[in-house]
Amino acid sequence: APLVLRLVAASVSVAEKAGAIVRNVFNSGELGVVEKDGKNDLQTQADRSAQECIVQSLSRQFPKVTIIGEEEPTGETVDESHLETRLSEEVLKVVCPQNLQSVKDEDVVVWVDPLDGTKEYTEGFLDHVTVLIGVAVNGKAVAGVINQPYYNYKAGPGATLGRTMWGIVGLGAFGVERLVPPADKRIVTTTRSHSNKLVTESIEAMQPDEVLRVGGAGHKVLLVIEGKAHAYVFATPGCKKWDTCAPEAILHALGGRLTDIHGNALQYHRDVKHPNTGGVLATYSDHDWYLSRMPESVKAAVKP
Ligand SMILES: Nc1ncnc2c1ncn2[C@@H]1O[C@H](COP(=O)(O)O)[C@@H](O)[C@H]1OP(=O)(O)O
Ligand SMILES: [Mg+2]
Ligand SMILES: [Mg+2]
Numbered sequence: 001a002p003l004v005l006r007l008v009a010a011s012v013s014v015a016e017k018a019g020a021i022v023r024n025v026f027n028s029g030e031l032g033v034v035e036k037d038g039k040n041d042l043q044t045q046a047d048r049s050a051q052e053c054i055v056q057s058l059s060r061q062f063p064k065v066t067i068i069g070e071e072e073p074t075g076e077t078v079d080e081s082h083l084e085t086r087l088s089e090e091v092l093k094v095v096c097p098q099n100l101q102s103v104k105d106e107d108v109v110v111w112v113d114p115l116d117g118t119k120e121y122t123e124g125f126l127d128h129v130t131v132l133i134g135v136a137v138n139g140k141a142v143a144g145v146i147n148q149p150y151y152n153y154k155a156g157p158g159a160t161l162g163r164t165m166w167g168i169v170g171l172g173a174f175g176v177e178r179l180v181p182p183a184d185k186r187i188v189t190t191t192r193s194h195s196n197k198l199v200t201e202s203i204e205a206m207q208p209d210e211v212l213r214v215g216g217a218g219h220k221v222l223l224v225i226e227g228k229a230h231a232y233v234f235a236t237p238g239c240k241k242w243d244t245c246a247p248e249a250i251l252h253a254l255g256g257r258l259t260d261i262h263g264n265a266l267q268y269h270r271d272v273k274h275p276n277t278g279g280v281l282a283t284y285s286d287h288d289w290y291l292s293r294m295p296e297s298v299k300a301a302v303k304p
């Protein structure tokens with residue numbers, strides 16, 4: 001199978017394993033919280049172990065592919081029980097889009113967020129948490145895998161906990177379906193733990209009927225895909241490439257759009273700076289309307 005398909009097939013299995021690690025750490029009660037850059041930039045044992053699971057598992061199978069993860073390696077010996085080397089059969093049976101069939105190792109960067117929504121994880125907003133593995137080819141997000149370890153956790157004992165979604169631009173997405181949001185109101189989603197004046201001003205400018213302040217970039221793009229929100233607006237620099245690569249690819253595969261707040265495409269080549277300094281805007285429709293509403297003062301402060 002072509003490299004991109006094998007990478008996605010491996011990432012689906014690895015993301016499921018990482019999702020199980022995220023649940024196990026929470027069940028253990030030993031979150032091992034470390035402040036990276038103040039109380040709103042945390043790392044837990046789940047971030048560390050899930051990162052090890054993903055980066056070690058993928059780098060052993062794809063030694064020539066560049067893999068960039070959010071967390072620093074711990075330097076401890078690798079826990080072999082965290083490794084996952086199976087390939088998802090569901091992925092291997094699709095036909096790879098023509099333009100991605102002959103991609104070479106050196107054209108690829110894999111962007112890994114082992115746990116997106118760490119702040120919310122430590123506060124028990126468990127469905128805000130996702131595991132994100134994005135595949136970029138020549139600087140563009142082309143494929144993504146999202147595992148949501150606590151999907152359905154409020155649905156009662158009969159419900160299956162957790163889900164995995166994946167998509168390839170030009171092919172489509174699996175494990176998640178596009179649903180249309182209400183036509184009679186405008187619902188905007190944004191950060192709950194990283195807000196500031198720029199965020200507030202830009203949200204107000206969109207004249208929303210409702211604002212969903214929730215955690216996680218992956219989670220918010222899922223709200224847009226599944227019609228719970230019309231737009232995800234984040235007009236400040238805190239989001240990084242590993243936050244957006246996988247969600248962007250899946251949204252794009254389903255016909256949506258993710259750009260910075262000026263309408264520029266995000267870049268994902270290996271030398272790019274990690275912060276999305278131009279902010280994030282994700283929509284299904286009326287993307288240009290949201291861009292046009294963005295205040296000039298916010299645009300001047302949030303430059304790509
Ligand atoms: N100021 C920030 N400092 C650190 N991480 C941030 C910041 N703003 C956003 N992020 C990352 O982007 C994600 C989406 O932002 P938010 O949840 O605030 O909407 C966060 O869950 C966090 O990812 P992570 O949890 O993987 O560190
Ligand atoms: Mg983080
Ligand atoms: Mg993140």
Ligand SMILES: [Mg+2]
Nearest residue numbers: 070113115116
């Ligand atoms: Mg993270």
